[in-house]
Amino acid sequence: MKKKILAAVLAAAMVCTSFVGCGGGSSSSSGSDSAKTEEKASGEVKKITIAVPDPDASYIYQAATEFAKRAEEYSDGTLEFTVSGNGSLYGGDTAAGIKQLSAGSLQMLILASSVYASFEPGYNVISVPYMFDDQQQLLDYLNSDTGKELMNRVSDMGITTVGSWTRSFRKVTNSKNPVNTPADLKGMVLRVPNNALYVEFFGACGAVTTPMNFSEVYNALQLNTLDGQENPVDVPYSNKFYEVQKYISGTNHMADAWLVGINSKLFDGLTDVQKDAITKAGEEVQQWNVEFMEKEDETALQTLLDNGMEYNDITEEGREEFIKVSQSCYDKFKELIQDDELFDATAEFCGKN
Secondary structure, three states, X not given: OHHHHHXXXXXXXXXXXXXXXXXXXXXXXXXXXXXXXXXXXXXXXXXXXXXXXXOOOOHHHHHHHHHHHHHHHHOXXXXXXXXXXXXXXXXXXXXXXXXXXHHOOOOEEEEEHHHHHHOOHHHHHHHOOOOOOOHHHHHHHHOOHHHHHHHOHHHHHOEEEEEEEEOOOOEEEEOOOOOOOHHHHOOOXXXXXXXXXXXXXXXXXXXXXXXXXXXXXXXXXXXXXXXXXXXXXXXXXXXXXXXXXXXXXXXXXXXXXXXXXXXXXXXXXXXXXXXXXXXXXXXXXXXXXXXHHHHHHHHHHHHHHHOOOEEEEOOHHHHHHHHHHHHHOHHHHHHHHOOHHHHHHHXXXXXXX
């Protein structure tokens, strides 16, 4: 009999405990609790790794870290991010990284839009020389209907774009002379990426273009196998090209963008709160990144000057000469982009049609 009474007491205690755990039926815990609070209370935190191609001192690593911090905050702690640099998660092979993101073996990946051109040639339109005048015009384009449609083309690959961030425009460094007009590039042996846009444009300027793996560039500059190279200013800064180059010129000849991608299946499986947190962070870091790059570019350029390099801005007249060279290559560029409608819409947006 005592056993039956004890069992009844324990059963009653369990029922009471369950009511306490649910708030005891109090009206304060009815439908007012949000989905994010429930998920956090349950202890279920979604962990996501963001792969980036550059080391932890790079611009994009810092931007990814800022994105992660904001997304975690907006998700009320239900998301937890880790940023992995140097392309280590995909062996430094960007094409492999994109394929892994598409398949889901990578969760998030931030790569240059120009890299995606191997899969969707339309992305080349962002890097058409002198298509964009400045950072603001590029930013406005990425936020336009044309730009958004372009940056979302990866959706066919199972990738969702949750951020479109700008990159610093590219500048020419060399050991021969300042570059003010296309004529100053004539005969200059210039390293360019293995991309037909670069080869066509700089070849039309009179340079001798040499596609080369970036890892080989410093030694080639040191041995004078190359006269120069072109990249955003943080590249000659971080790679100490001031040791092997004399001039840096503000040609600002090409734009590029960062595509912040997440595997679509992963994204679709998140709660609405988590999706909103990621989307909001991606949108906010776009402007944060512009301001961050501006400050860092000033520091990078000053470091180059402090170490003996000479800087020159090109004049408006010189810029117009470069634009004319680029426009003379438009037919070739259209062949590479394989989308005349996109090219024409972009040129019209930028006033280059």
